[in-house]
Amino acid sequence: MDEKHISDIIDRIATNTATDEDLAVYSAWCDAQQAGKPAIGDLSAQETLILEKIHRQTGITISRRKIFPWRIAAAAALAGILAGGFYWYRHSSRPTQVAMQTAPAPADVPAGKNTATLTLANGKKILLSDTQTGKLTEQAGVEVNKAADGSLEYRPVNGATAVQYNTLSTARGEQYQITLADGTRVWLNAATILTFPASFAQQAERAVEVNGEAYFEVAADPTRPFKVRTNHQQIQVLGTSFNVNNYADEPCARTTLLSGAVKINEAQVLKPGQQAVTEKNGTLKIATVNTDGIVAWKNGYFEFNNENIYGIMRKISRWYNVEVIYEGDIPTNEMEGTISRFENVSKVLNTIEKAGLLKFRIVTGKIYVSKY
Known part of the structure; x- marks a missing residue:
């Protein structure tokens, strides 16, 4: 198998024109690579050409790091992903490009929806899918509104009174968005509970609690830090965007920083692109991650990495x-x-x-x- 042959096959994989015979040859080549018996020479130049082609076709720039050849082919398939396709790979096996299926299946289940339940300080529950846009209530000097886009907004209107805590909760199959009284925006994934004060006006710090998964874009306020408490982590920020995942059925709690800076458990400071992982036994580790994949849920996608x-x-x-x-x-x-x-x-x-x-x-x- 010469270098030109495998290069042509990789090019056809990148353009979604590979045949079954191409994939079989490519699979054998991958197996040889993984077994430590390279069938051809250095492919760094080919890798560069493929990544440049992806950039021209999609505008996406993929960092050139030391990766296996089958991961290069997976990256090349991004053009198919953006066109509505889906790409899977299996370790020790050939990559498989698959097209989306359109036929409905028996006993199908529709996707989740944008709704949530708001619980006020007095215990009153409001199912947000049943409410019209406009003012819902007023409490603690804050007006609670349902915006035209369906999200929830807390707007300070008068001097705050005693602190009153509200809870916004999504069930399984639901997601929602809220703007807190300080301007901080929060996206809730399914099966998530956010507990927060209706107003931050009389508090030295802005503190909320999360169980589940939520993405935060925190309004800057240097005089009052913003804190997020979970079962396993305490996150302190001044103005930043980050994702918190602490579902009870996940093996660990994860906080991922997209911009700004956050401090985990009053000790570890994260930089953008880093993730704090807390195991059930309390062990804390820091990793560098693909932040786009972490917040794909907020943008309407599943992204599995x-x-x-x-x-x-x-x-x-x-x-x-x-x-x-x-x-x-x-x-x-x-x-x-x-x-x-x-x-x-x-x-x-x-x-x-x-x-x-x-x-x-x-x-x-x-x-x-x-x-x-």
């Missing part, structure tokens, strides 16, 4: 409000992919199924997962 099916299905379960049941031995290969969160669940599962690892059955609010 080196995740096994258990992590993937936890996200699907929360968003589609379904129970996941595993049957037999389940492969734990890591996968990558991007797909809209607003497709029916059958389309998401059909796409994963095309990787040839797993198959799914949907039965009245349950998804059964088994080996392919």
Whole structure:
């Protein structure tokens, strides 16, 4: 197999024109690479050409770091992803490009929706999907409004009285957005609870609590730090954007910084692009991550990066409000992919199924997962 041959195949993978024979040859080449027996010479020049082509076609710049050849091909498939396709890869196997399925499936489950429940300080609950736009109530010197885009807004109108705490909660299959009284914007993912004061006017610090997953864009106020408390972390900021994930069913709590600076547990300071990971035993680790993938949910996408099916299905379960049941031995290969969160669940599962690892059955609010 000469260098020109494999280069042509990679180019066809990048343009979604590869044949089954191309993929078989590419698979054999990947196996040879992984086994430490290179079939051809250095591909750094080819890698550069592929990454330049992606940049020309999509405007995306991908950093050139030391990666395996099958990851280069996965990057090249980004053009297909942006066109509405989905890309999966399997370790020790050939990459698989799959097209989106359009046929509906029996017992399908629709995507989640934009709604939440607001609980006021007096215990009154307001189901936000049932309310009209405009003023909902007034408390602690703050007017609570439902905006034209469906989000919730807290607007100071009078001098604040005693501190009153409100709770905004999304169930499984729901997401929502709120602007707090200080101008901080918060996006809530499914199955998330945000507890916050209606007004920050009489408080030395701005403190809220989160259980679940939320993305924050914090309004700057150098005189009063903003703090987010979770079960495993305390995050202190002055003005920044970051994502908090501390679901009870996840193996650890994660805080990811997109801009600005935050301090974790009054000790560790994060830089943009870093993630603080707290294990259940309290161990804290810092990692560098792809922030676009972390906040993809806020932008309407699932983005899976080196995740096994258990992590993937936890996200699907929360968003589609379904129970996941595993049957037999389940492969734990890591996968990558991007797909809209607003497709029916059958389309998401059909796409994963095309990787040839797993198959799914949907039965009245349950998804059964088994080996392919």
